[in-house]
Amino acid sequence: SLEATLLKLKAVYDDWWRRWRLPAYGPMISMPTVLSKTNPVKYAAVVLGVKDIDRLFGMRRRLIAEFDGTVVSAGLAGYRRDLGQWPNDIKMTYTQYFPKKFNFDPYEKGYGQFTYEFLGSKERGIDGDLGRVVVTGCVLYARNDDHEANGASRHSAGGTNDDFVLWPALRAISRGQAK
Structure with missing residues (x-):
């Protein structure tokens, strides 16, 4: 649904926002991102529309x-x-x-x-x-x-x-x- 997709998108950006403010090698940085744990079939629009910012x-x-x-x-x-x-x-x-x-x-x-x-x-x-x-x-x-x-x-x-x-x-x- 649109509502679930928007919630997932918000979760992905919130995760990145928190990681950006942390030290480069803190414990949270080594954990999988919300995007990497996202089901690519269920949330295809999120996965295809958002590029992971590891780079x-x-x-x-x-x-x-x-x-x-x-x-x-x-x-x-x-x-x-x-x-x-x-x-x-x-x-x-x-x-x-x-x-x-x-x-x-x-x-x-x-x-x-x-x-x-x-x-x-x-x-x-x-x-x-x-x-x-x-x-x-x-x-x-x-x-x-x-x-x-x-x-x-x-x-x-x-x-x-x-x-x-x-x-x-x-x-x-x-x-x-x-x-």
Whole structure:
């Protein structure tokens, strides 16, 4: 009936609304959604008319990683500009170069921080869509949907595995290394 369909539609949107306001890895997020438990035959209009927004949650995680990563990267660059070197530890940049709250990895289930590694003059090759890029100085990266820190050996922006390298800017470096 129309009334039952409208109630089901309201339940689906209410479920999504509640999940949007929760921490990314809270206990409710791992539970099946109302839409996933909906009978596709009985409520075909709801199932066909509404797309599940799991993809939107993934896009939100990527946006948070890119925004926070930009803030942290700007802080790292400011530290290097002022002191002429990369920090040995990211904690050296807190408060003066960026607020600590921006060092947040949305892919880390424990609500942890981005992974920062000081490389100094050592070179590290990072594989990705742009081919292999060699970086020095430091590297800042987030986990991806696999929730594992893989040492930034491969870059995948907002993907399901590998790491999400936030600094240095791999695209800009690849342009300079392409000969």
